[in-house]
Amino acid sequence: MSATSPTDDYEFTCPQCGEGFAVNDGMRAAVLERGCPICGSPTSTEAFAPCSA
Amino acid sequence: MSLDQQTELSPDEIREVLSRHETGVLSLAKADEPYAIPISYGYDGESGRFYLRLVSTPESEKRQFLTSSPRARLVVHESNDGSYRSIIAEGTLERVDPDELTVERIVQYGKAKRPLFEIWGETKRDLDIQLFELDPETLGGRAVELDAAESDK
Known part of the structure; x- marks a missing residue:
């Protein structure tokens, strides 16, 4: 589990490589468009869970 | 071959060569032990940064050389109809932790091809x-x- 900051809105977990990290709205959009930055696999909205406050 | 046939590439020419390729040879070293591997890369012509996604296992030789911030050289070369070009980049290879990802980095790693030389036999x-x-x-x-006569040899 990665550390989150007040600007992080989601926790991303790649279904292919299992890597996870916190993202904000802009990063979420980039991951959805470009794929998981770690392994390069395509992603979907299901890979994002809202960060608990 | 005379020396005047060898020229230095301009920054724009270097950027063009690096942008139209996606593979090169990365060289690392540990004491006097060399290590060179073919890798794929992404290149951002604006920042001049290379983005690399490297795969290793705990037992792999590569892991031994990917210590914290190793010195590295990256060589990219091409040849075409008697024209040979080579680029050498030298610097410190900085590891990017997933928690250090930004929008810009996600975009750049998205452009970088998957490791074309890596054989992913495992999940x-x-x-x-x-x-x-x-x-x-x-x-x-x-x-x-x-010249044409020499390149035909």
């Missing part, structure tokens, strides 16, 4: 995929043009 969950950036301290390129 991705069993592999250690690490992100690295190389911001070259030195970057140079050279071109050699052979």
Whole structure:
């Protein structure tokens, strides 16, 4: 589990490589468009869970 | 071949060569032991940074050389009809932790091809995929043009 900051809105977990990290709205959009930055696999909205406050 | 047929590439020419390729040879060293591997890379022509996604396993030789911030050289070369070009980038290979990802980095790693030379025989969950950036301290390129008679030899 990665550390989150007040600007992080989601926790991303790649279904292919299992890597996870916190993202904000802009990063979420980039991951959805470009794929998981770690392994390069395509992603979907299901890979994002809202960060608990 | 005379020396005047070898020329230095301009920054724009270097950027063009690096942008139209996606593979090169990365060289690392540990004491006096060399290590060189073919890798794929992404290159951002604006920042001049290379983005690399390297795969290793705990037992792999590569892991031994990917210590914290190793010195590295990246060589990219091409040849075409008697024209030979090579680029050498040298600097410190910086590991990028997933918590250090930004929109810009996600975009750049998205452009970087998957490791074309890596054979992923195991599932991705069993592999250690690490992100690295190389911001070259030195970057140079050279071109050699052979005349038609010499290139036909």
